[in-house]
Amino acid sequence: MEGSEMILWVDDDIYGSVxxxxxELELSGKxxxxxxxxxxxxxxxxxxxKDIKIIVMDVLLPVGKDIDPDxxxxxxxxxxxxxxxILKKSAYSDIPLIIFTxxxxxxxxxxxxxxxxxxxLKQETLxxxxxxxxxxxxx
Amino acid sequence: xxxxxxxxxxxxSNCNNSNLITSLLSAxxxxxxxxxxxxxxxxxLTGHLSVHxxxxxxxxxxxxxEYVHLIKGSLIGHFIDIIVSEKKKYIDIPSVxxxxxxxxxxxxxxxxxxxxxxMICIPIYDFDESKCEANxxxxxxILNIYPEDxxxxxxxxxxxxxxxxSLSISRSKLISREELTRDIMSVYENRxxxxxxxxxxxxxxxxxxxxxxxxxxxxFTWDPFSNKLDLVQTTGILGNPNTKDVYYYLGEGLTGGxxxxxxxxxxxxxxxxxxxxxxxxxxxxxxxxxxxxPLSFMAIRIMSPSxxxxxxxxxxxxxxLNPLANVIDQFNKDDYELINHASNMIALYMDYDxxxxxxxxxxxxxxxxxxxxxxxxxxxxxxxxxxWNSSFSKRQVNSELRDIFDYxxxxxxxxxxxxxxxxxxxxxxxxxxxxxxxxxLLDLIEKVKKLAIPIAREQAIDFNSINIEGxxxxxxxxxxxxxxxxxxxxxxxIKYRKRxxxxxxxxxxxxxxxxxxxxxxxxxxxxxxxxxxxRKVGYLINIIDFGIGVDPNEVNKIFNLGYRRKDVLRLxxxxxxxGLYVVKKVLEDFGCTIWVSKFSDPTIFSIFLPNTLRDDNYxxxxxxxx
Numbered sequence: 001m002e003g004s005e006m007i008l009w010v011d012d013d014i015y016g017s018v019x020x021x022x023x024e025l026e027l028s029g030k031x032x033x034x035x036x037x038x039x040x041x042x043x044x045x046x047x048x049x050k051d052i053k054i055i056v057m058d059v060l061l062p063v064g065k066d067i068d069p070d071x072x073x074x075x076x077x078x079x080x081x082x083x084x085x086i087l088k089k090s091a092y093s094d095i096p097l098i099i100f101t102x103x104x105x106x107x108x109x110x111x112x113x114x115x116x117x118x119x120x121l122k123q124e125t126l127x128x129x130x131x132x133x134x135x136x137x138x139x
Numbered sequence: 140x141x142x143x144x145x146x147x148x149x150x151x152s153n154c155n156n157s158n159l160i161t162s163l164l165s166a167x168x169x170x171x172x173x174x175x176x177x178x179x180x181x182x183x184l185t186g187h188l189s190v191h192x193x194x195x196x197x198x199x200x201x202x203x204x205e206y207v208h209l210i211k212g213s214l215i216g217h218f219i220d221i222i223v224s225e226k227k228k229y230i231d232i233p234s235v236x237x238x239x240x241x242x243x244x245x246x247x248x249x250x251x252x253x254x255x256x257x258m259i260c261i262p263i264y265d266f267d268e269s270k271c272e273a274n275x276x277x278x279x280x281i282l283n284i285y286p287e288d289x290x291x292x293x294x295x296x297x298x299x300x301x302x303x304x305s306l307s308i309s310r311s312k313l314i315s316r317e318e319l320t321r322d323i324m325s326v327y328e329n330r331x332x333x334x335x336x337x338x339x340x341x342x343x344x345x346x347x348x349x350x351x352x353x354x355x356x357x358x359f360t361w362d363p364f365s366n367k368l369d370l371v372q373t374t375g376i377l378g379n380p381n382t383k384d385v386y387y388y389l390g391e392g393l394t395g396g397x398x399x400x401x402x403x404x405x406x407x408x409x410x411x412x413x414x415x416x417x418x419x420x421x422x423x424x425x426x427x428x429x430x431x432x433p434l435s436f437m438a439i440r441i442m443s444p445s446x447x448x449x450x451x452x453x454x455x456x457x458x459x460l461n462p463l464a465n466v467i468d469q470f471n472k473d474d475y476e477l478i479n480h481a482s483n484m485i486a487l488y489m490d491y492d493x494x495x496x497x498x499x500x501x502x503x504x505x506x507x508x509x510x511x512x513x514x515x516x517x518x519x520x521x522x523x524x525x526x527w528n529s530s531f532s533k534r535q536v537n538s539e540l541r542d543i544f545d546y547x548x549x550x551x552x553x554x555x556x557x558x559x560x561x562x563x564x565x566x567x568x569x570x571x572x573x574x575x576x577x578x579x580l581l582d583l584i585e586k587v588k589k590l591a592i593p594i595a596r597e598q599a600i601d602f603n604s605i606n607i608e609g610x611x612x613x614x615x616x617x618x619x620x621x622x623x624x625x626x627x628x629x630x631x632x633i634k635y636r637k638r639x640x641x642x643x644x645x646x647x648x649x650x651x652x653x654x655x656x657x658x659x660x661x662x663x664x665x666x667x668x669x670x671x672x673x674r675k676v677g678y679l680i681n682i683i684d685f686g687i688g689v690d691p692n693e694v695n696k697i698f699n700l701g702y703r704r705k706d707v708l709r710l711x712x713x714x715x716x717x718g719l720y721v722v723k724k725v726l727e728d729f730g731c732t733i734w735v736s737k738f739s740d741p742t743i744f745s746i747f748l749p750n751t752l753r754d755d756n757y758x759x760x761x762x763x764x765x
Contacts, residue, residue, distance in 0.1 A: 012712065016597030017511040019542075020518035027530070037710065060507060062710050070362075075712030076503070102510045103503070122514045126521045 004031045006051045007134065010041045010082065011058040011100070017122065018100070024127035025134065038064035038082055045092060052095055053138040057083055059101040059108055076103070080111050087115065096137045100130070141295055144170050148303045156314040157349070161192040163307055164282075167300065168194035172287040174255055178263075178304070179215055179281045182471040185407035185435075186210050189461055189468045191280065196253060200464035204245045207461055207468050214243035215281050218260045222278070229297040230260040235285075259284040261297050266309030273305040280308065312473060315350050316480050322346045323484045335360065335489065336382075339372035343454075347481070351474050354458035354467075355427025359387065359394065360441075360489070361450050368398055368453060375428035385425050389692065392424050397438045398450055399692070405470045409436040409457070427457040435459050437470035441482045443490050448695055451489045454482055501701065504715055505557065512550040512593075519543050545593040552590055552626055559623050559725065560700060560717040569728050570764045573617035575755055580678075581611035583618055584648055587625040594630050600644040605629065609650035610678060614748065615755040620725045625682075627718035628744055632684035634711055635704070646684040653679055677749040681736070688739025697735070698723040730757070 007030055011018050014034045022032045033048055035041040038061070045052070059079035063072045072078040079099065086092045099112055099119045112119035118137055120130070144167075151166035152159065160178060168176050175196040179188045190206045198205040210216040217239070218230050232240060235258045241247055249255070263280040264273035282300060286292060326341055343356040357373035370376070370385035387395040393413070396402035406412045410433065413423065426433055438455040442448070456478075461468040523531070523539045531539070588605050595602045625648070632646040654676060687707075689697060696702050701716040726733050730749050737743040751757045758764070 013511060013597060015599050016593065017515040017518075017546075020515060020522050024522060060712055062712050064709055069709075078712070102507050102514065123510050123517070125518075127518050128521070128525065 004029050005053045005138065006031045006033060006048055007054050007056060007138075008033045008035065008041070008044055008048065008052045008095075009056045010035045010061065010079070011056070012036045012061055013058070017102075021100075021122075021125075021127045021130050024131050028131055030134070037062045038067060038078065041082060045086070049092055049095065054096045054098060054134055055086065056098045056100045056134075059099060059103045059105070076105075077107065080108065083111075083115070083117065094139070096139055098133065098137060100125075140170070140293075141299065144296060144299055145303075148299070152303075152307060156311055156318065159307055159311045160304075163304060164192040164194050167282070167284065171284065171292075171296075172290050174253060174285045174287070176282065176284040179283065180471065180473075181210065181215075181219070181278050181280055182469050183210075184405050184472055185469040187407065187469040188213065188215055188281070189471075190463055193463060196249070197463075198246075198249070200466050202246070203464075203466040205249070206464050206466040208245050212243065213245055214240055215260065215283070217243045219262070219278060219281070222260075222262050228294060228301075229262070230258075231292060232258050232260075233288075253285075255285040257286055257288050257290075259286060259292055259297075261300055263301055263304045263308065266305045268309065268313075273301065280304065312477070315477055319346065319350060319477065319481050320484055322349070323481060327488050335492065336371040338488075339485075342481075342485075343372055343374055347478070350477055351456070351470075352460035352462060352468075353456045354429035354431065354460065355433075356454070356456050357427060358452060358454050360452040361398070362386075368394060370425070371452075373427065377426050377428045379428075380425070387424060393436070394424075394438060394453060394455060397440065397455075398453055400440070404438050404440075405472075405475060406436040407434075407469050409433045412436075427455075429458050430465075431458055431467055433457045434467045435469045437474060437478070439475065439478045439482045441486045441489065443493075444483070444486055445490050445494065449699075451486055451493070454478060454485075501715065504713070508553060508713065508715060509550065512546040512553065515546045516543055516550070519546075542593070545590075548590050549593050552622070555619065555623060556627065556717050556721055557715070559620065559721045568763065568765055570758065573620055573728065575615050575617055575758050577613055577615055577755075578618045578621070579611070579613045580616075580621075580650065580680075581607065583621055584611060584625050587622055587629060590622070590626055591629050591633065594633055598633055598636075600633065600636070604643065604645045606645070606647045608647070609680075610652040611648075611650040611680070612652065612678065612753070614752040615758070616729060616752060617725075620728075624722045624725050624746075627722050628682045631718055632682065632686055632742075634714065635684075635686040635688075635707065637685065637687055638710055644685075646682070649681045649683065651679045651681075653677060677747055677752075680746040680748065682744040682746070683741045685741045688742045689735050691738050694735055694738070698733075 007025060009018070009022065009032050014022070014036055025032055033044050033052070035044050057079045059077060060075055061078035061082070063069050063075055063078050067078060067081055069075070072081055079101065083097055083099070086095070086097070097117045099108060099117055100122060101108070102122050104121055108119060111117075118133065120133060147166040147170045148163060151162040154162045164176060164178050167173070173195065175194060177193045178191045180191045181188060186209055188208055188210055200206070210219065214235070221227055221230060234256045235241060235244060235250055236256060240258075241250070244250060261282040261284070262278045263282055264275055265277040265279040266272070267274040282304065323342060323346065326338060326346070330338055339358045343358060347353070347356060355374050357376065358371050359368040360371045362369050366389055368387045370382050376385055387398070389395055390399050390401075393402060393409070397404060436455070436457055437459070438453055440450055441452040441454065443451050456470065459468040459470050459474065460466065519539055519542055523536065523543075527536065584607050588607065591605065592602055629646065633644070636644045690704065693704065698719045700720040702719070703714055703716040723733055726746060730751060732747045734745055735743070736745040
């Protein structure tokens with residue numbers, strides 16, 4: 001996998017419902033770096049940010065150690081708070097982002113629109129379609 | 140004279156509730172030739188007497204003992220002892236200046252200056268609403284009359300006064316409750332879009348003050364996610380801190396202790412209490428901004444009406460003031476009952492608010508939980524279809540099909556959990572809810588273990604760490620329902636495992652056949668539905684895991700519908716809080732018992748299955764069929 005395009009995927013269900021999507025990306029030669037919570041995400045981002053071509057982010061995520069559960073609306077918008085923080089860090093702010101979630105929510109819609117970030121629903125997307133999206137949006 | 144007294148008292152009763160007792164006392168003072176008279180409320184909780192109404196004398200407030208003083212060592216205290224021990228209807232002494240009365244008297248100067256001599260003391264008993272008569276074992280107040288020396292006082296007068304005051308005080312309490320209910324309802328009805336904190340403002344600033352005079356009041360609400368009591372409204376906190384900085388953790392200080400239900404709710408001297416209970420080390424974290432130093436204190440817990448033993452908040456008061464003067468008074472059981480009544484109303488509103496939020500969060504969460512496996516099945520099927528004849532090997536095809544099967548099973552299990560949680564009630568016969576078959580428990584649990592594969596894989600844990608052993612016999616049970624029991628216990632063990640990389644996931648399900656078993660009381664004292672002190676023959680199954688454990692403070696809530704361990708949110712946001720509720724419901728329906736026999740390291744959930752499940756006779760009983 002060395003030299004292959006790297007994708008950081010943040011999803012607590014990374015070994016579950018999104019597995020077919022990840023396998024599809026891996027079959028096409030991409031390397032998927034997995035993070036299930038905010039702490040893992042920051043660790044991986046710090047380690048690989050230069051090589052990461054795109055970040056795929058779920059919205060409903062555990063809040064981890066540092067995020068206020070109230071602010072994250074009990075985890076309902078943890079992903080948006082993480083994306084906000086990523087965008088504010090200059091080292092990471094140029095990495096393209098995709099919101100990939102089951103949550104069909106107006107708040108997420110508005111956030112994505114305001115920040116020009118792709119908002120894709122898992123239940124309406126097939127692995128092959130997702131591969132195309134990644135290709136179109138990667139750095 | 141009796142007729143005149145009765146007429147005057149009836150006339151006096153026909154007034155505004157807040158003036159009722161004053162009006163009655165005034166009637167007594169007008170009918171009898173009195174130099175002065177006082178109605179003292181007796182507060183056995185703190186051991187104090189407080190003036191409730193007084194006629195023909197108004198001392199300055201710096202003479203605070205004229206408004207509030209201890210029962211012990213006082214003249215009234217002495218009279219109460221006599222009334223109780225000698226079963227006296229009333230006491231009539233010729234001269235209060237005589238020994239030992241004058242020694243007991245709190246204000247001999249007043250006795251002399253007002254030329255008081257003869258004294259009549261009439262006990263007023265609490266009125267028992269259920270029996271519609273005064274409860275002669277509870278003295279609620281004392282009426283002291285200093286009449287002219289030659290006044291011919293009769294027992295019948297004492298009885299009329301006793302009866303009328305007792306009934307009126309009781310009536311006044313009921314009216315106060317009703318008015319308070321109306322006041323709070325009106326605040327809520329005019330709520331508009333205001334949050335609860337804003338809603339509480341008129342309640343603590345105006346409404347409560349109509350019934351109790353006090354210097355400080357604050358309302359804290361319980362934040363279940365950060366496990367603390369947050370200040371939401373106050374008459375003022377010393378130092379004017381930022382509201383968000385004012386909070387107590389459970390068990391922290393007096394307020395946190397009251398939230399735990401461990402401390403007294405009415406305290407006569409809060410400073411002395413702190414010194415006594417905290418060895419002088421704990422001053423206070425936050426206190427109300429009061430004119431006088433904090434002395435009297437009362438706190439009332441706001442409990443959830445829908446979620447058993449769940450606290451929603453605390454209303455606390457500092458420094459009650461006497462109704463007649465700005466003298467610090469003591470909170471009493473009437474204050475407690477009145478505010479508790481208000482807190483029940485407030486709890487209903489808070490609960491309704493919370494339930495609306497919980498309902499929408501639940502709907503969102505449920506949709507998320509169901510769509511997860513469906514998304515997997517959809518995506519996997521599409522991949523399989525597209526790659527069937529090209530890039531997939533036979534092994535890959537098999538693996539993909541296996542995954543689809545596992546996720547379909549997971550979806551079925553999940554929807555069944557929802558179904559079991561919501562269907563059925565006490566009114567529906569169990570024979571309609573369950574389909575009993577002879578099933579080997581070992582086989583059933585082995586099947587459940589396989590069902591947990593996708594869940595275990597999602598969490599990247601070793602599936603072989605689930606160990607099943609021991610006596611797990613053939614039983615007559617509903618296999619689908621019992622699958623729910625074990626899948627939920629198993630998935631909880633997976634979800635609530637320790638997540639550090641050094642901790643290896645391990646769970647055991649062990650069965651034991653028992654000739655006789657006494658369900659231990661010490662470990663399950665908080666789980667209310669256990670049948671205690673019954674020796675039974677049957678099977679004990681222990682589900683043992685080395686996860687994060689059960690919080691002993693929350694053990695009585697874990698089987699409630701919607702309960703999720705709040706601190707888990709940092710690690711896991713999924714789940715519906717239905718699992719253990721369904722486990723309990725199914726087991727209870729089959730006459731089984733579940734309890735937490737060890738909170739952590741390892742955590743052990745124990746299930747007792749009675750021998751009655753060895754055959755299907757129980758399904759022929761009327762209790763099962765009707």
